[in-house]
Amino acid sequence: MNLPLFIARRTAHSTASTQSTMVRIATLAVAISVAVMVVTIAVVAGFRKQIRAAISDFAADIVITDLATIYGAESRPITQDSSLTTIFDSLVGIESISPYAMRGTIIRSQNDATGLVVKGIGNFSDKQSLLDAIVEGRAPLIEEQRHKEILLPELVAKKLGVKSGERVELLSLSDGKPPKRDVFKICGLYRTMGELPVPIALTDIRNVQKINGWQSGTLSGFEIRTSEGVDNYLLSEQINNSLFEDYAGDANLSSVSAEQLYSNIFTWLKTHDINATVIITIMFIVALFNMITALLIMLFERTRMVGILKSLGMSNSSIRKIFLYQAARIISIGLIVGNAIAIALILAQKYTGVIELDSSAYFVSQVPVSIGVVEILIINTIFATAILALLFAVTAIVSQIKPSEAVKYE
Numbered sequence: 001m002n003l004p005l006f007i008a009r010r011t012a013h014s015t016a017s018t019q020s021t022m023v024r025i026a027t028l029a030v031a032i033s034v035a036v037m038v039v040t041i042a043v044v045a046g047f048r049k050q051i052r053a054a055i056s057d058f059a060a061d062i063v064i065t066d067l068a069t070i071y072g073a074e075s076r077p078i079t080q081d082s083s084l085t086t087i088f089d090s091l092v093g094i095e096s097i098s099p100y101a102m103r104g105t106i107i108r109s110q111n112d113a114t115g116l117v118v119k120g121i122g123n124f125s126d127k128q129s130l131l132d133a134i135v136e137g138r139a140p141l142i143e144e145q146r147h148k149e150i151l152l153p154e155l156v157a158k159k160l161g162v163k164s165g166e167r168v169e170l171l172s173l174s175d176g177k178p179p180k181r182d183v184f185k186i187c188g189l190y191r192t193m194g195e196l197p198v199p200i201a202l203t204d205i206r207n208v209q210k211i212n213g214w215q216s217g218t219l220s221g222f223e224i225r226t227s228e229g230v231d232n233y234l235l236s237e238q239i240n241n242s243l244f245e246d247y248a249g250d251a252n253l254s255s256v257s258a259e260q261l262y263s264n265i266f267t268w269l270k271t272h273d274i275n276a277t278v279i280i281t282i283m284f285i286v287a288l289f290n291m292i293t294a295l296l297i298m299l300f301e302r303t304r305m306v307g308i309l310k311s312l313g314m315s316n317s318s319i320r321k322i323f324l325y326q327a328a329r330i331i332s333i334g335l336i337v338g339n340a341i342a343i344a345l346i347l348a349q350k351y352t353g354v355i356e357l358d359s360s361a362y363f364v365s366q367v368p369v370s371i372g373v374v375e376i377l378i379i380n381t382i383f384a385t386a387i388l389a390l391l392f393a394v395t396a397i398v399s400q401i402k403p404s405e406a407v408k409y410e
Contacts (some may be wrong), residue, residue: 014189164186324395
């Protein structure tokens, strides 16, 4: 028979008003702390996951293009050859490779005109985050027959005073030549992640190749989507090393990761990690403080019981277990209640999107949440273990209680 556990169970429902109140407060503190921790981590993970997915769909995890045009709107033409295919096949962590073509243009409507980069890609069906960002209309059709359709940023459409279904004119400028004019139909509008330095419209890659006067095999570069868990920066460096050693083409190719292209966004994400750490630390301290207070009150109100148990020959370690079992009970109830609250809030936000955000400031239109069962179990395990370990040190006060004085304690 586990005597400390038996005593802990019998004394769990104390009638002492002070102890009962502190136990409730400690339980509530644990529940609130756990709920806040789980929700905080779910929100931070949601931001990281959704923004990374959006960047992967919109600008890829890694981009390979001419070194001189990595950060520019214009691009120098390159052609895929056998040496590039060999390099791609030799690398681990690449999920897909897609060609793209770009051209800086002026877009004009009847109301206004502005600068714009037109980006052509070969497939929209695998870019779910981009499709989810469409607020009006649809993505450009990519079929055997070429369609002169364009997916326009919502902010650009507002500036030009146009909407889905209307037509706009693209003017492509070349040195010493009259501007080349093309009329495109707006098939849809999409919401960008904040206000980009240069707005980007999307279309069929063949449209951009025609604007640039390129053959079908001539491109601006390649977009690489990496497998989950791959370090994009390290893989980008591997690609650069391979291009330096094995690339046999004429272009001065280089690769750059999304973290480098959009360093401001990833720096912003890191600030959320810091904020989450601060919140979790505060919640842990609040729960620990309340648990220590409750445990000390239980110890002081059970001082006479401790003296009697010592007189009967029970060891200090066994007596300490009694109070640790009671603390574990409080923590367990708090964990159950806290997790229930957190999961309910996460599910409500996930399926209703009740808490909205300004997409121009936060890159998303509503608070994203993402957390799994494994992450919740890890949070609970670390929290409970850390609290109990610190409370074990607090129960050392038991060894200072003298039986001869404790049995007289009222």
